[in-house]
Amino acid sequence: MNQQPCLQIETPRLRLVAVSPQLLEAETQRYTVLSTMLDAEIPEGWPPPSLIPLKPWFREQIFLHPEKTGWFLWYGILRRALSDVLILSTGFLEPPDIQGGVEIGYALMDPWRGQGLATEAALALVDWAFLHPEVRFIRARIARGNLASGRILKRCGFEHTDPDPLKPAIDRYIRYR
Template sequence: MTDGIGELLRTERIELRPITPAIAAALRAGDDGGLDWLGGGPFEGTLDACGGLLKAHEAGLYEEAWGAYAIVLRAEGTAVGGVGFHGPPRGGSCEIGYDLVPPARGRGLATEAARLVTAFALAHPGVDHVVAHTEPANVASQAVLGRAGFARDGETEGLFRFVRR
């Protein structure tokens, strides 16, 4: 990990490994990106995040610490999803997103990952809140955010907005 954040981005069960531009390009091309994925590969949210990461990199705006991470089970070394930021903080806030491959859901892994990136962000000088959005029908994601300490804070463009301060 970079910027001395490696210890912050792991728990007893998971660690978050940076998805670099090279890994993102490999994943978008259908490769495993050098990771052993549960279910054979990342889910669509992780692939979408890789696309955004590559656009930021091409524009010279990519910062690894504020990018995407693979969620890896420490005991098995298996990647089960992705989590990360929608770019560096602006105006005192940053936005997170996450997803898991279907076989990894229901075990609290998304909540752990969301807590890790949220704690990292809130420990960063100048960040006073973290935002996440969910579709109204995505009750499971709303529950993840609730367990990670977020509170619903309205709607934006048809999505529920959640905030943690």
């Protein structure tokens, strides 16, 4: 990143960058600014469509709680020889709750699906979350029938749990420390 120090996680193929208020403001203003700050190309169609309805809520949380950077959104940047590219968004819905739980999610741009990149990002965030002693478990919710997300969660060590009685179209997963 060119402009500021930030919280980052490196994996074999990815650089995960925690979304700060400054990065979020850059994304809101112009993608050229965000591209410079991340030192990565912003692909056509960014952000992933499944993230769009959640953006206002995440924006509010990130600006209200800048000290909680890392417990909300992360950018996933694929490292490439010529230029890096922003390919996914991942993160948590909120900081750990009173029971020690956090909820993970991820959204990958279509051209990069099926390459194990969402699994790589999710595993890195699971490891990061479990570095914090207050985190006892990580949960995930996905739409029933989303087999790809279910496989990602299973590869990350999550177990399928009982369906949500209030939302029968949602499958729930959990992973304990």
